[in-house]
Amino acid sequence: VNYYLVPPVHTFTIGEQENHIAHIEFLAVTATVSIYVHVAARRSVQARRARAEAEALARSAGTLLAAADPVPLLLAEVRAAFGSDIVELRRRRGDGWEVTTRCDGSPDGSPGTAPEGSPGGVPRREDREETIVDVGDDARLALVGPRLGLDDRLALRSHADQLAVALRDQAHHEHAAEAKLAREADELRTGLLRAVSHDLRTPLASIKASVTSLLSPDIVWDEQQRREFLTTVDAETDRLNRLVGNLLDMSRLQAGAVTLHIGAVVIDEVVANALASISGAPSDIAVRIPEDVPLVLADAELLERAVANVIGNAIAWSLAFGSIAIEAAGVGDRVHVRVIDRGPGLPESARAAALRPFQRLGDRAGSAAPNGVGLGLAVTSGFVAAMHGELVFDDTPGGGLTVVIELARAPVGEIVAD
Secondary structure (H helix, E strand, C coil), X not given: CHHHXXXXXXXXXCCCHHHHHHHHHXXXXXXXXXXXXXXXXHHHHHHHHHHHHHHHHHHHHHHHHHCCCHHHHHHHHHHHHHCCCEEEEEEEECCEEEXXXXXXXXXXXXXXXXXXXXXXXXXXXXXXXXXXXECCCCEEEEEEXXXXXXXXXXXXXXXXXXXXXXXXXXXXXXXXXXXXXXXXXXXXXXXXXXXXXXXXXXXXXXXXXXHHHHHCXXXXXXXXXXXXXXXXXXXXXXXXXXXXXXXXXXXXXXHCCCCCCCEEECXXXXXXXXXXXXXXXXXXXXXXXXXXXXXXXECHHHHHHHHHHHHHXXXXXXCCCCCCEEEEEEECCEEEEEEECCCCCCCHHHHHHHCCCCCCCCCCCHHHCCCCCCCHHHHHHXXXXXXXXXXXXXXXXXXXXXXXXXXXXXXXXXXXXX
């Protein structure tokens, strides 16, 4: 302005005093406006940054509450928030630190071991640095990426605190799971002890008494009495076999050692085999299975044992109240096998407990229960669940209980399993 507009023009000389004052005023106004613009721009950047950090922390908080395993998701949030190349969670292992979770944006990022002060074995670049934040006493959060300023480190501390909460919750869940397993194992041991002390000894005592009587040299038994003793031995042996079989099956289910051979299975054949396997099953059990019932996807042997257990349970609880019926029908993409009895039924409040091992509804069935130790429905539920099915209780119209085994329908053209 001085060179082109203020006389004398084309020089930097100012000829009049008022032009000096005007130049000074121009400079003062320019400096003032510049300062205000700079402050406003800086506060705008800070506001956007604070908003981004608040959104990131809110997402992390939501992840912490909703996710079953929030740690990998929290590391991904940290990586996105700070533009890091790699984010790692390291846990103390002896004298060193082990990388337990890593987020590097690639699907093959895997845990590993990180020596003290190293970025997990990743080559360091000149424009990148490693930032480490403690997460509790035995964990560290490590970032490899751009240099973080003071504000970034304060925000990172908030993320580290959320990660510490996630690790504490994870530890609590692990302890709760261990306690649950210990409690279930204790219940199983208690049930097995009760089974050995009572339910297994009862048939053994009957067998022993019958055989001892038959072998006694002091008494001569007629043919009818001998037949009664042998019938008792046969019935109690079958009962003992069922008890031991269910105990072994429950042990396999608890250990996750059930082997499946899934294929298309014909329902009426399974029901017929299940009825044949039940010693002393009444002859008036009504089997109403249409010829057009779809095949089911199941393990034929496990399904047969599951159906036999349900039928045996119905016989024990309802034989004195009326006949038992077995039905099957396709329902959508499922097939329902129903065992219907007219017994006392099962209260709604007791149905969940009936699927747990060693539950016998107050032992009302006493020693006459076909499965004795209360494992029949528990084993059945485990077998059906292993075949991706469901065991459902329903009320029989007019009184009684209907047990429904729901299984997937086999695709058309599926080879029938043996």
